[in-house]
Structures are given as structure tokens and as C-alpha cells.
Amino acid sequence: MQEKFTDYLLRSGKEYWERYLQHPFVQGIGDGTLDTASFRYYMCQDYVYLIDYAKLYAYGVIKARDLHTMELFSTVTEGLLHTEMELHRQYAARFGITREELEQTEPAPMNLAYTKYMLSVAQTGSLAELVACLLPCIWGYAHIGKRLAEAGLPESQPLYHDWIRMYASEEMDEMASQMASLMDELAAGISVAERKVLEKHFIITTKFEYMFWEMAYHQQVWPI
Numbered sequence: 735m736q737e738k739f740t741d742y743l744l745r746s747g748k749e750y751w752e753r754y755l756q757h758p759f760v761q762g763i764g765d766g767t768l769d770t771a772s773f774r775y776y777m778c779q780d781y782v783y784l785i786d787y788a789k790l791y792a793y794g795v796i797k798a799r800d801l802h803t804m805e806l807f808s809t810v811t812e813g814l815l816h817t818e819m820e821l822h823r824q825y826a827a828r829f830g831i832t833r834e835e836l837e838q839t840e841p842a843p844m845n846l847a848y849t850k851y852m853l854s855v856a857q858t859g860s861l862a863e864l865v866a867c868l869l870p871c872i873w874g875y876a877h878i879g880k881r882l883a884e885a886g887l888p889e890s891q892p893l894y895h896d897w898i899r900m901y902a903s904e905e906m907d908e909m910a911s912q913m914a915s916l917m918d919e920l921a922a923g924i925s926v927a928e929r930k931v932l933e934k935h936f937i938i939t940t941k942f943e944y945m946f947w948e949m950a951y952h953q954q955v956w957p958i
């Protein structure tokens with residue numbers, strides 16, 4: 735039997751997934767040693783990231799070729815805007831971050847490059863190209879959540895427990911497998927050249943995910 739396209743993608747991104755787990759930001763959440771100032775910065779940057787992220791799913795509704803896929807993207811858009819963003823605000827409040835602070839966050843250069851890359855693909859590419867960009871965000875977090883939860887929640891920092899639990903949850907796994915099945919459906923019968931385009935988007939966004947950890951760890955700001 736031919737290898738699934740998503741298995742092929744997983745293989746081509748494997749070295750990066752391991753690098754995520756070794757990143758000091760991720761390790762610091764896992765063992766509770768991450769400076770809460772870095773985490774606060776991350777929460778603010780992630781909030782503005784999620785706004786564009788919701789738009790990507792809205793593009794999915796537009797690009798879908800069948801009603802079932804439109805429903806899937808519409809459900810995720812709705813969930814992001816009405817549930818996840820609210821959870822994010824509530825969680826941020828526990829770090830003393832107000833809604834105003836979240837909303838006034840100026841995206842750092844890396845954040846902007848990452849979201850605008852995906853939005854550009856969403857606007858000009860196919861649904862398959864968009865899904866190739868979305869997979870690393872979901873797979874990466876599900877992978878990290880699961881591995882950190884397996885290692886045990888950090889006793890020294892209870893504030894990080896909910897973050898780990900959220901990404902280690904069954905819902906996250908389910909979403910990851912839904913998107914993977916869609917990727918496989920969309921990639922069925924495409925040419926080698928088209929596969930290469932999808933792989934390129936997948937690897938670029940996989941790298942951007944790593945750079946987002948890097949950005950948050952160093953609390954990067956515009957240099958000028």
C-alpha cells in the first residue's frame with residue numbers, strides 16, 4: 735500500500751518535532767522553570783496570532799469545494815472566535831494580563847512573518863496548500879502537549895498546568911486527525927510537483943512554529 739501523504743509529511747518534519755521538545759521555552763513550561771515574563775509575552779503574541787489563525791479557517795470555508803468541508807472549517811472558526819479566544823483571555827487574566835493589553839499587542843516581526851505567510855497562501859493557493867500550512871500548528875502543539883503531560887505536570891508552577899492539559903487533550907488529538915484525513919483526501923492523486931509545493935508550505939510553517947518559541951523565549955521586539 736502506498737504511504738499516506740501525511741505520513742510522508744511527518745517523516746519530512748520529524749527532526750523538527752524533536753527540536754521543539756528540546757527548546758528551552760517548551761522545556762521550561764514542562765518543568766515549570768520558564769520565566770513568567772516570557773510566558774506573558776507569549777500569551778500576548780499568541781492572542782494576535784489566533785486572530786489571524788481564525789481568519790485562515792474562514793478562508794477554508796471559501797476555498798472548500800464541498801459542503802461537508804465548509805462545515806468543518808466553519809465549526810473551527812466559530813470555536814476559535816467564541817470559545818478559544820475567551821479561554822485565552824481567561825487564562826491570560828491569571829497572569830495579570832488584561833483584555834486591552836492582549837488586543838493592543840503589536841505583533842513581533844516573526845509573528846507577523848508567520849501569520850502573513852499563511853494568509854498569503856490562503857488567499858492565493860488551494861485548500862490543500864492552506865491545510866499544509868495549518869498542520870504543523872496543530873500537530874506541533876498536540877505532540878508537545880502529549881509529551882509534557884506524559885512527563886508529569888510541573889509541581890513548581892501550577893499556572894502552566896492548564897496550558898499543558900489543553901494541548902494534551904483528546905479534542906486536540908481529534909482535531910489533528912481530522913485535519914490529517916482532510917490533507918490525505920486533498921492530496922490523493924496530485925502530481926509530484928504539487929506534493930512538493932505542499933511539502934514546502936509544511937516545512938516552512940514547521941520552522942515558523944519553532945521560531946515562535948524562539949521569539950517568545952527571547953521576548954523579541956522590533957529592533958528599530
Ligand SMILES: Cc1ncc(C[n+]2csc(CCO)c2C)c(N)n1
Pocket residue numbers: 780783787810813814818871872875876909943946
Ligand atoms: C503560534 C501557535 N501555533 C499553534 C498554536 C496551537 N493552536 C492554536 S488554535 C489550535 C487549534 C485548536 O482549535 C491550536 C492547536 C498556537 N496556540 N500558537
